Amino acid sequence: MKIEQMEKYKYIIKKSGNMRVPAIFYSTDKLVSFINNDNSLTQLTNVATLPGIQQYALGMPDMHEGYGFPIGGVAAFDAEEGVVSPGGVGFDINCGVRVIKTNLIYKDIQKHLNNLGKMLYSNIPAGLGSTGKLKFAKKEMRKILRDGIDWTIQKGFALREDAESIEEGGRMKNADPDYVSDKAIKRGKEELGSLGAGNHFLEVDRITEIYDEKVAKLFGLFKNQIVVWIHTGSRGLGHQVATDYINLMRDKMEKFHIPLIDRDLVSIPIASSEAKAYLKAMSAAANYAWVNRQIITYFVRLSFSGLLKDSPENLGMELLYDVAHNIAKFEKYKINGNERLLLVHRKGATRAFPPKCKELGRKYMETGQPVLLPGNMKVGSYILVGAENSINETFGSVAHGAGRIMSRHKALKQISFEGVVREMQENKITLMAKDKRIVREEAPDAYKDVDEVIKPILYYRLANLVAKSEPLIVIKG
DNA sequence: ATGTGC
Numbered sequence: 332m333k334i335e336q337m338e339k340y341k342y343i344i345k346k347s348g349n350m351r352v353p354a355i356f357y358s359t360d361k362l363v364s365f366i367n368n369d370n371s372l373t374q375l376t377n378v379a380t381l382p383g384i385q386q387y388a389l390g391m392p393d394m395h396e397g398y399g400f401p402i403g404g405v406a407a408f409d410a411e412e413g414v415v416s417p418g419g420v421g422f423d424i425n426c427g428v429r430v431i432k433t434n435l436i437y438k439d440i441q442k443h444l445n446n447l448g449k450m451l452y453s454n455i456p457a458g459l460g461s462t463g464k465l466k467f468a469k470k471e472m473r474k475i476l477r478d479g480i481d482w483t484i485q486k487g488f489a490l491r492e493d494a495e496s497i498e499e500g501g502r503m504k505n506a507d508p509d510y511v512s513d514k515a516i517k518r519g520k521e522e523l524g525s526l527g528a529g530n531h532f533l534e535v536d537r538i539t540e541i542y543d544e545k546v547a548k549l550f551g552l553f554k555n556q557i558v559v560w561i562h563t564g565s566r567g568l569g570h571q572v573a574t575d576y577i578n579l580m581r582d583k584m585e586k587f588h589i590p591l592i593d594r595d596l597v598s599i600p601i602a603s604s605e606a607k608a609y610l611k612a613m614s615a616a617a618n619y620a621w622v623n624r625q626i627i628t629y630f631v632r633l634s635f636s637g638l639l640k641d642s643p644e645n646l647g648m649e650l651l652y653d654v655a656h657n658i659a660k661f662e663k664y665k666i667n668g669n670e671r672l673l674l675v676h677r678k679g680a681t682r683a684f685p686p687k688c689k690e691l692g693r694k695y696m697e698t699g700q701p702v703l704l705p706g707n708m709k710v711g712s713y714i715l716v717g718a719e720n721s722i723n724e725t726f727g728s729v730a731h732g733a734g735r736i737m738s739r740h741k742a743l744k745q746i747s748f749e750g751v752v753r754e755m756q757e758n759k760i761t762l763m764a765k766d767k768r769i770v771r772e773e774a775p776d777a778y779k780d781v782d783e784v785i786k787p788i789l790y791y792r793l794a795n796l797v798a799k800s801e802p803l804i805v806i807k808g
Numbered sequence: 809a810t811g812t813g814c
Binding site for chain 1: 810811812
């Protein structure tokens with residue numbers, strides 16, 4: 332496979348063989364070798380062969396190997412002639428990140444940190460197979476899947492304002508629980524309000540750097556501020572939806588004359604009834620993920636409130652934003668001068684819409700949307716704002732995190748639990764984790780350098796830096 | 809990512 336460097340931070344694999352478009356990926360001198368070391372570029376060129384793909388198959392700077400599609404991959408398909416691919420969404424449908432603000436500074440909670448960690452760890456179950464504090468009947472589940480955040484507002488888990496700070500308002504309107512299997516619903520009904528495992532986390536952080544005073548002020552961010560990060564998705568429910576539809580679609584591909592070049596790269600025409608069914612189920616799972624992050628938010632607010640003996644409102648615990656980074660959505664883009672409706676797949680990629688996008692609603696129309704980009708459990712995360720070039724260059728997308736540098740297997744071979752604990756202690760970060768193995772798999776060294784990852788994003792003005800956030804408490808599955 | 813698989 333011939334990789335050519337196009338520009339400082341941009342690489343291309345030109346169209347050849349069955350590729351319908353080139354594969355373009357954003358990277359740096361330091362990162363490019365890691366990308367070339369796994370199967371992600373082959374996966375990206377495979378994506379480039381799919382019917383109806385527009386312009387290019389894109390890799391974000393955090394790209395690494397995934398299931399069928401690379402993680403950190405973006406691909407847009409014509410709504411009429413293109414395909415939908417569950418692998419291009421990911422197993423964890425609407426895995427995403429949200430940040431809750433406070434009006435507290437470090438010294439307000441310094442002496443409470445230990446208790447706060449314990450309280451959060453007990454209120455928000457983490458780990459493989461973890462179940463939430465609340466259980467819901469199947470009938471309620473159907474409402475959750477259909478209404479997403481609207482359901483949480485009705486039930487008192489969300490403030491009305493929360494919905495304005497969530498991508499899509501926290502509700503995909505074409506969601507239909509009828510297309511979600513009983514098995515998926517059964518798996519999901521006990522897991523709402525739980526964190527799960529893998530790279531999912533809950534962090535209490537401190538804002539250590541403000542890069543853009545003006546935007547930070549509009550976002551309500553300031554130096555030394557305490558903020559809470561939540562990274563999780565649709566748990567077993569989304570996983571089951573993905574499994575159900577991948578199996579169903581794989582059997583149908585022959586009927587649509589789409590070659591299965593990779594067993595995991597299943598895709599079928601958007602216009603087909605099977606694709607429509609998947610999109611309704613995917614949307615329902617996306618709604619479930621938003622409800623999951625919202626119920627966790629409810630317990631975060633409750634924990635702070637109980638400990639500091641003040642209401643969440645008085646503590647300024649507003650939602651900054653909630654972004655999805657595993658999802659497919661219909662959006663309009665100009666292709667060769669004509670506006671076309673595309674189905675944009677973001678798999679381990681975050682939307683980064685600039686100002687004036689009508690999807691952003693009143694709250695972020697003038698600034699552009701907050702972009703939440705976690706680094707690792709030691710160095711922390713960045714908050715950016717979507718910028719003008721993302722629309723023309725990346726279908727309004729950027730990286731979703733630092734991206735793995737080591738496979739889970741390699742991390743287990745090279746990294747010890749004690750080593751990570753020491754590293755965290757040296758940085759005065761409280762680490763609370765359910766599983767030692769996952770701590771090793773998710774160790775800071777298992778991830779790329781997030782400062783490298785954001786270089787292409789900033790250079791091409793896909794998003795601009797607003798603030799840096801560093802961990803005080805880390806809760807892992 | 810996931811009751812690490814039929």
